[in-house]
Amino acid sequence: MRSYRVAATRWHNSLPAIGMVFLFAMLAGCGKGAGDAAAKEQADPATTAVPVETAEASRRAIAASYTGTAPLEAQAEAQVVAKTSGVALQVLVEEGDVVRAGQPLVRLDPDRARLNLAQLQAQLSKLQSNFNRSDRLASQQLISAGDHEQLKYDLENVRAAYRLAQLELSYTNVVAPISGVVASRSIKTGNFVQINTPILRIIDNSRLEATLNVPERELATLRAGLPVRLQVDALPGREFVGTVDRVAPVVDAGSGTFRVICAFAGDSLQPGMFGRIRIDYDQRADALTIPRLALLDDEGEPSVYVVRDGKAVRTAIELGYVDGNLVEVRKGLEPGDAVVTAGKVALRDGGLVQVIGPRVAAAPIDASNDSSGERQ
Incomplete structure (x- = not known):
C-alpha cells in the first residue's frame, strides 16, 4: 500500500514537466508550419512583387537610318612633281599655306x-x-x-x-595645279630636283568626302541627295551636316557591298579625320515608340512586358523603325502603356510587379557612338 502511494506521488509531481514538454512540442510545430508557409510564399513568384522600372509608350517623330564609319578624304588632291631637272633656287610656300591654281610654288635654275x-x-x-x-x-x-x-x-x-x-x-617655275592647302613639302632651297620627282602635296579641303561600303540590301533605300549627319572624335559635341553625293550602281561581287559617297563642306573638318556617319532615308512624324531596352532578349517574335493592374503581361508587338535607343511599335501597344525597362529577368507572365521610380516616357538618345555600319 505504501509503495502504491509513493508511485502515485511521483506521477503527480511529474505532471508539470510533461505539460511543459507537450507545450514546447506544440509551439515548435506551429513555428515550423509558419516558417514553411513563409518560405513557400517567398519561393512562389506569383505572390511576390518584383521591383521594376517602366516607361510609357509615346508618340514622336522617328527616322529610319543607316549608320557607319569612314575616314574623311579630300575631294581633290594633287602631287606636285618637277617636270624638269634643276637646282631649287626658291621654295615659295610652306606647309599649311593656302595656294591658288597657277600660283608659283618653286623656282628652279x-x-x-x-x-x-x-x-x-x-x-x-x-x-x-x-x-x-x-x-x-x-x-x-x-x-x-x-x-x-x-x-x-x-x-x-x-x-x-x-x-x-x-x-x-x-x-622651271613650278606652279600649283589646283587650289588648296599645302599638306606636305619634301624640298628645300638648294636641293637638286630630278624630273618627275614629287616635291609638294596640295589638298582641296573646301569639300570633303567619306565613302561607305554598304550591304547590297540597302541599294533600294539609299540615293543621292539624302541628308547625312557626321560626328568626329577630334571635335566632340559638334555635328556636321552633308548629303549623299553619289551612289555606285554596281555591287561588288566579292564583298556584297556598294559604295555610297557622302560630301561635306570643309569648315572645321580636315582630311584623315575618322567620322561616324548617319544617313536618314525615311521619317515618320507621329510614330508610337518605346525604349529599345524594353524588348525581351529571348528568340522569337518581338515582345515586351506591359504592366496592367500590378501584373506583368507579356505582349507580342510588331516593330517598325529603330532610331538610336527608340523602336517604333506598329502593332500590340497603345499610347500610355507602361512597358518594363528594368527588372525583366526576374519576371514571368502574370507575375506581380512593384513599379519603382517615376514612370517616364521614352526619350531619344544620340546613337552617334554606334561604330558599326547598320540599318536602323
Whole structure:
C-alpha cells in the first residue's frame, strides 16, 4: 500500500514537466508550419512583387537610318612633281599655306633651259631666212621643188623644237595645279630636283568626302541627295551636316557591298579625320515608340512586358523603325502603356510587379557612338 502511494506521488509531481514538454512540442510545430508557409510564399513568384522600372509608350517623330564609319578624304588632291631637272633656287610656300591654281610654288635654275632656247631661236631665224629666199626662187622656178619642200620641213621641225624649249623653260617655275592647302613639302632651297620627282602635296579641303561600303540590301533605300549627319572624335559635341553625293550602281561581287559617297563642306573638318556617319532615308512624324531596352532578349517574335493592374503581361508587338535607343511599335501597344525597362529577368507572365521610380516616357538618345555600319 505504501509503495502504491509513493508511485502515485511521483506521477503527480511529474505532471508539470510533461505539460511543459507537450507545450514546447506544440509551439515548435506551429513555428515550423509558419516558417514553411513563409518560405513557400517567398519561393512562389506569383505572390511576390518584383521591383521594376517602366516607361510609357509615346508618340514622336522617328527616322529610319543607316549608320557607319569612314575616314574623311579630300575631294581633290594633287602631287606636285618637277617636270624638269634643276637646282631649287626658291621654295615659295610652306606647309599649311593656302595656294591658288597657277600660283608659283618653286623656282628652279633656268640657265640651261634659256641657253637651249637661245640656240634654237638662232637656228629658227636662220632657217626662216633661208626659206624666205627659197620661196622667192621657187616662184621664179630657179630652185627645185624638192629642195624648197625640204627647207619647209626643216623650218617646221626647228619651230617645234623651239616651242618645246619654251615649254621646258616654263617648267622651271613650278606652279600649283589646283587650289588648296599645302599638306606636305619634301624640298628645300638648294636641293637638286630630278624630273618627275614629287616635291609638294596640295589638298582641296573646301569639300570633303567619306565613302561607305554598304550591304547590297540597302541599294533600294539609299540615293543621292539624302541628308547625312557626321560626328568626329577630334571635335566632340559638334555635328556636321552633308548629303549623299553619289551612289555606285554596281555591287561588288566579292564583298556584297556598294559604295555610297557622302560630301561635306570643309569648315572645321580636315582630311584623315575618322567620322561616324548617319544617313536618314525615311521619317515618320507621329510614330508610337518605346525604349529599345524594353524588348525581351529571348528568340522569337518581338515582345515586351506591359504592366496592367500590378501584373506583368507579356505582349507580342510588331516593330517598325529603330532610331538610336527608340523602336517604333506598329502593332500590340497603345499610347500610355507602361512597358518594363528594368527588372525583366526576374519576371514571368502574370507575375506581380512593384513599379519603382517615376514612370517616364521614352526619350531619344544620340546613337552617334554606334561604330558599326547598320540599318536602323
